[in-house]
Amino acid sequence: MLSLDDLEPDHATSVSKHALQLMAELEVPATPPNFTVWFAYVLGRSAALRKTIDILRSNDRKFDKALNRELYNTFLKSTGSVGEVAQTISGELDAILVNVRNDVAGAIADSAAHSEELMEVGRTLRTANDPQLALKRLADELTRATERASALEAKLVEASGELGDLRKSLEQAELRSRTDALTGLANRGAMESFLRTAQINAMESGDSLSVFLIDVDHFKKFNDTYGHQLGDQVLRLVAKCLQEGIRDGDLAARYGGEELIGILPGAPLTITQEIAERVRTRIASANVKKRATGELIGQVTISAGVAQFKPGESFEALIERCDQALYRAKQSGRNCTIGSDD
Structure with a gap:
């Protein structure tokens, strides 16, 4: 957390006044976490925080409750990782x-x-x-x-x-x-860190950034019919195809449960859809056998939702649009890739 112990009283007062003035101008609610964010911004010790807020301000981004919380959690909340x-x-x-x-x-x-x-x-x-x-x-x-x-x-x-x-x-x-033990992909914490950095870089450079979320179709059936060991085997297969299907510089991660995610800095929506579709077809063409008996299990398929980052968009909002596209893919019969309409 931010500490005032090493600041001169006059300097701390000046920084506080400036922070409160900015919060009033930008209609930021005067809560302790919000004040901490803007005090740190004025103080200037976090180059990443200052850069992010400067970009958001230049884009006339409204500092609503969700965005303020995102800034606090990303730059100031103690994680002890x-x-x-x-x-x-x-x-x-x-x-x-x-x-x-x-x-x-x-x-x-x-x-x-x-x-x-x-x-x-x-x-x-x-x-x-x-x-x-x-x-x-x-x-x-x-x-x-x-x-x-x-x-x-x-x-x-x-x-x-x-x-x-x-x-x-x-x-x-x-x-x-930073690694998921089951799949060998990046875990949720590493994924969030990578994505937030990619968002800042995209806003600074003006380059594209897209994300696709995939979910194993009828995954519960594998666990219920063949046991969790086969379910784990399926997840490892899907993870391998995802890792092999993305580009150098992209990140493949386990988002949670049977959901995996690909983060593609520099890629627009169309390119990301092509890559997600390539991953989908690779998985659908794989043969899955039960290791203990050699029994052929049948086809494994996934559904994928793709979304392109909008400058100033929060982490949660981007993932939510991805998830909505994934839901539409499920509703459309599964085993397909659908891009966000937003």
Whole structure:
């Protein structure tokens, strides 16, 4: 959440006044979450929030209840996601590794300087009465200095390996936190994050952005007739066809239950319909066999609804239009793709 602790009182007052003035001008209800959004906007610490609101204002978008809630949930509500934690820790590990390297480099430099000093001592002691003893002492000191440097270098190698293993574990944990365990596609959280970023980019660039939602036809029948294991097998098949049917840079995700979603940045409605239709036909042509017995189950089909993003449209509104198109596909006999009329 936004904190005022690190702001000077006069600056906080000025920012608050400006935020309230903007809220009044744009007819934004004066609620605590809304004030938090507009305070953060005026403060300017979130570049993504400022960019989004600037685009919405330039498009004369009305900041209604739904849009204000979307802004708050997207940019200011504390989620505590594993991905954010992993990213933070990963940055800390970088800092630790840099510190270790600097310590070793400094120690080696000190050792080299010390060795040079000892060499000078050696040159001086050569004129002494017992030069052999002086040189032995010098050699011993140089050996100890070299051993210290070697030990520090070994510690660096060990620390680097441990940090590398830990970072790899964190990256794997973050990947698991963003992946649906059953289908291997992006999960709901990763999908929402990707789509919101794609919406901002589309508004900024003016490029198209489209989404298609697919649902397995008569999915309950598979579970009731053949059991949940076959239902899971069907979902994995549909997920595989979806992933293989979209383009590089697109995202395939599990939206929920037997519903999957494809998000296509840069694609207009017509292109997205073609891709959704390609996925549909690929699924319909697949042969599904029960793994335990080899029994041929029959055809699996999906219905798909497609919608193109409208600048300033909320996440919920875009998905709702997609879902409405999907419903019309179901009503039209299933196993078809229908685009949004809106």
